[in-house]
Amino acid sequence: MSESDVRSLKLGETVYIFGPVITGRDEMHIRALEYAREGKEVPPDLEGAALFHCGPIMRDNGNGGWSVVAAGPTTSARMNKLEPEMIRRFCIRAVIGKGGMSKETAQAMKETGCVYLAATGGAAVSLAEGLGICKGAEWEDLGMPEAMWRFETDRFGPLIVAIDSQGNSLYEKVSSSLVRVF
Amino acid sequence: MKRLPEPPEDVVVNLLRLANTRIPDDIGWALEAAAGWETGEIARIQLGAVLENIKKAEHLGVPMCQDTGIPVFYVRGKFDSSIVSAIAAGVEKATRIIPLRPNTVDPITRENYGSNLGPGMPVIHFVPGDVPYTEITVLPKGAGSENMTRLAMLNPADGVEGIKKFVQGAVLDAGGRPCPPSVVGVGIGGTSDRCAAMAKEALLIPLDCDNPDPVLGKMEEELFSALNSSGLGPMGLGGSSTVLGVRIKKEACHTASLPVAVNIGCWATRRASARIWDDGVEYSQGAVF
Numbered sequence: 001m002s003e004s005d006v007r008s009l010k011l012g013e014t015v016y017i018f019g020p021v022i023t024g025r026d027e028m029h030i031r032a033l034e035y036a037r038e039g040k041e042v043p044p045d046l047e048g049a050a051l052f053h054c055g056p057i058m059r060d061n062g063n064g065g066w067s068v069v070a071a072g073p074t075t076s077a078r079m080n081k082l083e084p085e086m087i088r089r090f091c092i093r094a095v096i097g098k099g100g101m102s103k104e105t106a107q108a109m110k111e112t113g114c115v116y117l118a119a120t121g122g123a124a125v126s127l128a129e130g131l132g133i134c135k136g137a138e139w140e141d142l143g144m145p146e147a148m149w150r151f152e153t154d155r156f157g158p159l160i161v162a163i164d165s166q167g168n169s170l171y172e173k174v175s176s177s178l179v180r181v182f
Numbered sequence: 183m184k185r186l187p188e189p190p191e192d193v194v195v196n197l198l199r200l201a202n203t204r205i206p207d208d209i210g211w212a213l214e215a216a217a218g219w220e221t222g223e224i225a226r227i228q229l230g231a232v233l234e235n236i237k238k239a240e241h242l243g244v245p246m247c248q249d250t251g252i253p254v255f256y257v258r259g260k261f262d263s264s265i266v267s268a269i270a271a272g273v274e275k276a277t278r279i280i281p282l283r284p285n286t287v288d289p290i291t292r293e294n295y296g297s298n299l300g301p302g303m304p305v306i307h308f309v310p311g312d313v314p315y316t317e318i319t320v321l322p323k324g325a326g327s328e329n330m331t332r333l334a335m336l337n338p339a340d341g342v343e344g345i346k347k348f349v350q351g352a353v354l355d356a357g358g359r360p361c362p363p364s365v366v367g368v369g370i371g372g373t374s375d376r377c378a379a380m381a382k383e384a385l386l387i388p389l390d391c392d393n394p395d396p397v398l399g400k401m402e403e404e405l406f407s408a409l410n411s412s413g414l415g416p417m418g419l420g421g422s423s424t425v426l427g428v429r430i431k432k433e434a435c436h437t438a439s440l441p442v443a444v445n446i447g448c449w450a451t452r453r454a455s456a457r458i459w460d461d462g463v464e465y466s467q468g469a470v471f
């Protein structure tokens with residue numbers, strides 16, 4: 001995914017990803033930033049990644065390989081403190097998750113050219129299908145949900161452009177016009 | 183239909199498989215109804231993806247959501263203390279063979295127990311009863327919705343208006359995080375701990391039955407229509423299906439208190455029950471509390 005690809009995406013648009021996607025949650029973010037700050041090597045997949053906030057259920061194939069059973073998005077807001085630095089350091093091009101992210105994260109997206117794509121929360125079986133082939137994991141010691149899993153996706157979605165590369169957020173649009181009856 | 187007797191440990195594995203791979207009928211119907219009345223394109227895409235996912239999970243026999251949660255158990259009727267180790271063994275086995283995601287960690291070191299067990303796990307609530315069977319119900323509770331739980335010790339003077347306002351705030355402030363359209367469980371009264379437990383128990387009440395208390399029933403209806411006209415919509419991306427239902431339970435409380443708790447169940451509000459009789463086991467997904 002190039003910067004210009006990402007910059008061309010419009011708020012509210014539906015997209016599918018064909019290509020590499022990595023997973024990462026709280027612990028993966030903490031480690032990636034810790035290593036990068038200390039000048040330690042990090043997996044090259046991080047550079048320009050499509051980063052999926054997800055802790056999948058993986059099945060050990062018994063031949064050293066893994067296949068994905070269920071993989072829906074986790075709540076992205078938990079990564080709000082870490083994501084702006086992740087986006088700036090590794091030029092993350094797409095963050096995929098559920099529930100949206102903070103203004104600070106949207107600002108980092110605007111600066112470097114990144115979008116937030118909303119995956120349907122809980123649609124773990126359909127999304128696992130789209131993730132396709134697992135290319136292994138990094139940092140497996142973090143445990144199954146927290147490890148960084150690598151996938152070569154084939155029509156991964158549907159995903160909604162919920163924060164565009166100008167920092168506009170669909171979640172903000174919705175929450176600023178909520179009707180409170182009581 | 184009664185199946186032949188099975189060891190309690192295997193009943194627990196079957197319960198976890200049933201709950202995680204098949205949506206209860208009432209929740210499935212409510213999701214289909216929501217898909218029928220939604221008009222927004224993004225909202226329709228979300229509900230379509232949810233319904234398709236439910237079908238695939240049942241067909242493939244795999245968990246409908248990767249967050250298979252913390253399994254919360256309710257044991258009622260006739261039982262002795264051996265049920266505790268049987269449930270633990272069932273959870274460990276189910277985690278390996280279904281598989282479930284190993285979710286339990288030490289709260290400080292964050293080290294994963296790998297088995298969904300650990301101190302205090304699994305969570306089991308006991309209600310003894312004079313019946314000739316043991317009933318085990320499981321409610322797998324994911325963190326996305328559980329993290330949105332709210333408890334308030336309101337002033338008695340806040341009354342019904344205060345309760346409705348608090349519930350509305352809890353659901354709308356949660357936004358898309360608990361994967362709406364959600365089921366809203368509300369506990370009113372009790373002590374603070376009972377109130378929180380009641381809010382979760384309310385998620386066990388099917389959506390297609392009336393509240394036996396007409397006052398609570400009216401509150402459920404008012405909250406249902408208020409929340410669905412809020413505009414939050416599926417996954418918080420906008421729309422007219424924010425909740426599938428509201429279920430309220432109440433118990434007596436202190437004269438100076440008005441405890442209210444909200445426990446949100448995501449669209450994947452999963453449950454399964456088994457009645458273990460001497461001559462067989464009966465499974466269902468329509469728990470009533």
Ligand code: SF4
Nearest residue numbers: 122247324326361448
């Ligand atoms: S809130 Fe429910 S549907 Fe959403 S990810 Fe968690 S368990 Fe799954």
